[in-house]
Amino acid sequence: MRILGIEGTAWAASAALCDTEADRIFIESDPYEPESGGIHPREAAEHMADAIPAVIDTVLQHAIETAPSATTGPAIDAVAFSRGPGLGPCLRIVGTAARSASKSLNVPLVGVNHMVAHLEVGRHFAGFDSPVCLNASGANAHLLGYHNGRYRVLGETMDTGVGNAIDKFTRHVGWSHPGGPKVERAAANGSFIDLPYVVKGMDFSFSGIMSAAKQAADDGEAIEDICFSLQEHIFGMLTEVTERALSLTGTDELVLGGGVGQNARLREMLATMCEARGAQFYAPEPRFLQDNAGMIALLGAKMLAAGDTMAIEDSAIDPNFRPDQVPVTWRDSEESVARTPGSENALRGAEAVVTYHDTAAGSVPGPIARKQRVTKQYRHPELEASLRTTRTAAEARLTSDARRVGVPTPIVWDVDTHTATIDFQYVGDTDLAENLTKRHVKTIGTHLATLHNNGIVHGDPTTRNVRTGPEKTYLIDFGLGFHTAHIEDHAMDLHVFKQSIGGTAEDPEPLYAAVEAGYRSVGTAAVLDRLRTIESRGRYQPHS
Ligand SMILES: C[C@@H](O)[C@H](NC(=O)OP(=O)(O)OC[C@H]1O[C@@H](n2cnc3c(N)ncnc32)[C@H](O)[C@@H]1O)C(=O)O
């Protein structure tokens, strides 16, 4: 099978030939390099209009030269193109070029989601069954896992894409686009300064750190120190949420996708994290990480084989095309990123080791669960030390605060912030992840509402952070918790919980309804309204 791929969502005007029999991908790209500032949509579209026909011609020429001897012409079986997400004016040019190539070659048209292509290229070369994928690209940053016929978004940025965030900083200091590689070079000579570090479950945000970095530059802080620390914080956040996704799903395979994936420090952190937990890590070579038509042609081949083609009249582009909107026709619907609950991998926590002790001692009447935060080798030692201490202290404090307002949590028997160890009362029989019932999730809805009514945010309410018992359903793991009256933070808590259900449940809808029913019975309607807003927010933000 031989597929012509066309890519042009933002900066790379690219065409490719994927030849599945020869197991070869030929790519021809022409990047748009803005003279000043970031990517201007109109200039980018002008670049596409100039460059797309030329890269297609080069690839068709190559196709003719490599065509099987018995055939005439380029011997192409389908045309695959990036339908989105991306900049509307660029996508329209790609769409038009793809439709006309499909007509003139008289072959079917395949519409590809650019973010799913970033993921599939890694999965293809890694040979993994059902990995978690971290897409770290210009306009996006998210974790994907296949479940029930779709790629689920397990976690994502709450504001800008990771590349855009870094590029905005470099623009502020007057460097040309793209800024990512320049930050990487400058970081080589930098040392650590403290910047904001924001993760919420498997979601994360860059707005705070970007303003702080710009402010630091205005204040005369050494630029290489800011670059170094930006990388340490941003990639530390991405690696942390990725580990949480591995832990939650129980999978032990990770693939990396997207242009920022070319960064050596990010790859090093992910590799270190995976090694420590015995997971396999794969990052494609740079030409398949940055935007390229090779990944579009490769996924196009898989889609064509599954009969997933589209009529010209249905081939409209979609600038906000989300990866979870794609029906995944080329994979077996039985496959899943989620490992069987209770299997050996599923029990490996993301940040701490928990040991159980039966013997009562001193004032402690029953069995205890001793939780010790392990040092993460991937994180910068200073950042690691401060996170370990603040999270241990927050966990002890908020676990008790929650209990005091009537939410079942374990009693805290002892805290040692130096060794990052907490002794808890042993509670419950199983994790909610292994016992995901409507009754339990509804109870958690009421627990979250009670916390929020009292100004407490859990910060990481996933199905692995709930212990279920015959009488009570306990919330544990308050390490990312804090006190706030902000509705947005309360709604995010609910969102994180629903996302964790969506990542692993067979039939999540009735469970979502139960969570919300529980919440509604105790909490305020404004939080549920805000949840709707969060859920409807298209997280894709154009390059700006
Ligand atoms: C929708 C689509 O248009 C978009 N594609 C995109 O943004 O191009 P991509 O090639 O995946 O990523 C480009 C980003 O990757 C960053 N980048 C490239 N090399 C880097 C490096 N060594 N370190 C950090 N960032 C790097 C650039 O600064 C830029 O922000 C996307 O995938 O989100």
Ligand SMILES: [Fe+2]
């Ligand atoms: Fe991309």
